[in-house]
Amino acid sequence: MHKDHSLEAHVPVHDRHESTYYEKRTYAIQALLIEKGIITADEVRRAVEDMDSRTPALGARVVARAWVDPAFKARLLSDAKAAVAELGIDVSPLSVLVAVENTEKVHHVVVCTLCSCYPRSILGLPPDWYKSLNYRSRVVADPRGVLKEFGLELDPDVEVRVLDSTADMRYLVIPARPPGTENMSEEELAGLVTRDSMIGVAKARNPGGS
Amino acid sequence: MTKFKPGDRVRIRVGSPPGHFRTPAYIQGKVGIIKTIHGLFGNPESLAYGGDGLPKQVLYQVCFDQTQVWEKYKGSSKDKLLIDIYEHWLEPA
Numbered sequence: 001m002h003k004d005h006s007l008e009a010h011v012p013v014h015d016r017h018e019s020t021y022y023e024k025r026t027y028a029i030q031a032l033l034i035e036k037g038i039i040t041a042d043e044v045r046r047a048v049e050d051m052d053s054r055t056p057a058l059g060a061r062v063v064a065r066a067w068v069d070p071a072f073k074a075r076l077l078s079d080a081k082a083a084v085a086e087l088g089i090d091v092s093p094l095s096v097l098v099a100v101e102n103t104e105k106v107h108h109v110v111v112c113t114l115c116s117c118y119p120r121s122i123l124g125l126p127p128d129w130y131k132s133l134n135y136r137s138r139v140v141a142d143p144r145g146v147l148k149e150f151g152l153e154l155d156p157d158v159e160v161r162v163l164d165s166t167a168d169m170r171y172l173v174i175p176a177r178p179p180g181t182e183n184m185s186e187e188e189l190a191g192l193v194t195r196d197s198m199i200g201v202a203k204a205r206n207p208g209g210s
Numbered sequence: 211m212t213k214f215k216p217g218d219r220v221r222i223r224v225g226s227p228p229g230h231f232r233t234p235a236y237i238q239g240k241v242g243i244i245k246t247i248h249g250l251f252g253n254p255e256s257l258a259y260g261g262d263g264l265p266k267q268v269l270y271q272v273c274f275d276q277t278q279v280w281e282k283y284k285g286s287s288k289d290k291l292l293i294d295i296y297e298h299w300l301e302p303a
Contacts, residue, residue, distance in 0.1 A: 114234060140236070141236075141283070142285070143276075159286065160289040161289070162276075162289075162291050164291065164292070167269050168251045168294070169248060
């Protein structure tokens with residue numbers, strides 16, 4: 001018996017999650033594909049592992065580079081996929097990446113009203129709210145109201161542009177560089193670039209904390 | 211060769227063909243302006259069912275004034291909606 005590890009202190013872990021229709025269907029198709037030798041279980045595992053390794057930190061590196069290097073920003077705005085590849089980020093799974101810039105006068109926010117299209121290669125998996133019917137149906141019709149719920153109140157003079165990614169384009173928002181960051185390194189700047197600021201529901205963090 | 215060029219006024223066709231299509235109902239029948247020509251892309255209405263997606267369709271980014279899309283839009287008259295639409299869903303307006 002282990003005396004140093006009280007078993008009583010642990011709540012047993014039970015997988016009480018009941019599979020949904022689509023989960024069951026996915027597992028059934030996966031099992032069939034493996035059984036027929038079309039894919040292997042290891043390939044599935046590797047694909048999941050690759051997806052899980054992609055996080056908003058990749059996008060943050062891209063944005064920080066754009067903030068410090070105007071020539072890179074210009075290339076990012078004209079051909080985002082090629083510019084991202086310059087940083088050694090694997091963009092092969094991406095169809096077409098389009099970068100848009102938020103400024104004092106224009107604010108972009110991204111949605112996919114049809115499903116959950118998202119630049120996964122550089123931001124990882126989308127947050128649950130991005131896939132929710134609530135966000136998808138409301139941000140397109142009342143972006144200012146939805147942004148306010150996220151804590152972002154935009155001046156009436158700002159032009160709000162909603163990007164509905166209905167097709168092959170994936171959109172990356174380059175948030176505005178916060179004031180007071182002139183002396184920060186590229187790496188420090190990347191720490192200010194959050195996932196939500198690259199979707200457009202928030203601004204980049206201020207160096208003070210918020 | 212594309213049917214439309216940036217600046218052209220287009221109306222989004224109204225329709226709900228059987229199967230998968232990627233033109234949201236809320237934008238159908240609305241009039242916007244071509245902003246960008248993205249290029250040629252496989253037709254998702256075919257690709258969704260394992261088809262070859264041919265002939266490829268020109269994909270455009272179409273820009274709408276939000277106040278034209280939503281009758282009761284609460285926001286600035288400058289606000290825009292940008293949406294990607296395949297050529298076969300567009301007609302001159």
